Amino acid sequence: MLSINLVDILHRESEVISGIKTIPFAICCKIASDFGLKSREVEIIALKNDICPSRYQRNIGTIGIAGQLKLLSSRAAVVGCGGLGGWIIEMLARAGVGEIVMIDRDVFNEDNLNRQLFSTEANIGKPKSLAAAERVTVVNSAVDTIAHIISLDEKNGRELLEGSSVVIDALDNNKSRRILFEVCRNLGVPFIHGAIGGMFGQIGVLYPGDRSLWEGDDVPDKGIETEKGNTPFTPTFVASLEVSEAIKILSSLEKGLKGELLWFDLTNIELQRIKISRLDD
Structure with a gap:
């Protein structure tokens, strides 16, 4: 009744x-x-x-x-709550993804102020995942948050991500991405990759049967960002694309970038779609 x-x-x-x-x-x-x-x-x-x-x-x-x-009944995990992660979390909350897991061991520094949505002059030194959770609460109180001040690794990855409908990469190094994708592959969870550097970036959607983008010992841990830094606008561009792919997956819309990598150069407004090979290719 x-x-x-x-x-x-x-x-x-x-x-x-x-x-x-x-x-x-x-x-x-x-x-x-x-x-x-x-x-x-x-x-x-x-x-x-x-x-x-x-x-x-x-x-x-x-x-x-x-x-x-479907969105409100879903759980999305965001690994990294800085330049990419802050914008991703903001958009997921506004879209109405019902539960957001936020994983980041880092705290805000002064050099985050140019691009990281949740960084302010007042919260320098504050854990990024906690600031993200607080922001979600005031943006959409219907969204449940789980904040972890920790690095994801081979030992804790499964426990941190289990139950997630999609996992979104907002990391800043390839070693961690390799670990993250392997955890997602073992869990059978779609993995949305994003990376930025200067006015360049890329996004891809990988499934358990796809080949890793970070195989081999010759893959550098960092990319062009070590030289070009990160601008305020490149993270928002990549984050928007990552959230777009997440929403499509969670709400059962068209497949989007499944099995593909989208690379872009905002200097010359160039975009390329690159096929991601599968393990059985």
Whole structure:
């Protein structure tokens, strides 16, 4: 009877906006409080009854009610909460991915201020994953956060990532990426890779059957970023592409960059798509 009453309230308090039955944020919060539920639980019940929480109204034309429900029911892991990771986490939270795991052992330094979304003059020295979790809470209180102040390695990787629907690479070195992809491969989880340096960058989507991009001992640990540094705008570009691929995977949209690497040079506005070979090729 409790759930029936809740659904009745959702229908009664909703209104049709641009053809979408929508429930205001304040009403969702009140229902959660009155029924002793989490905001995420109320939003999921609403979506299951074809009622869209107002915060996601602008998503529906692209991913639909069913896609939004899948997002809110999903867990995404972001490894690295700095230049790439901050923007990725922000967009995942705003899109309504229901649970975000954030992994980073590092703290903010002064040279992060030019590009890292969550770094401010006031939080120099603060753990990046904690700052990320705090930001998500004020952006979308329906999103559950799990913050780890730790480096992912061969020993803890499985425990940290188990249960994730997708894993997003926001790391700054290839040794860690190699470990991360192997953990994802063993878990059978899609791996979204992103890397930046100066005005260059790349993004790829790898699945368990794909060949690693970091095989062999001759793969350098760092790239062109050691010479070119990192600008404020390159991370936002790559992060947007990574989140786009994550949303497509989580909401069951078209395959996107599956099995491909997209490389770009913003200096000359050049983009190339490169095929990623599979283990059985």
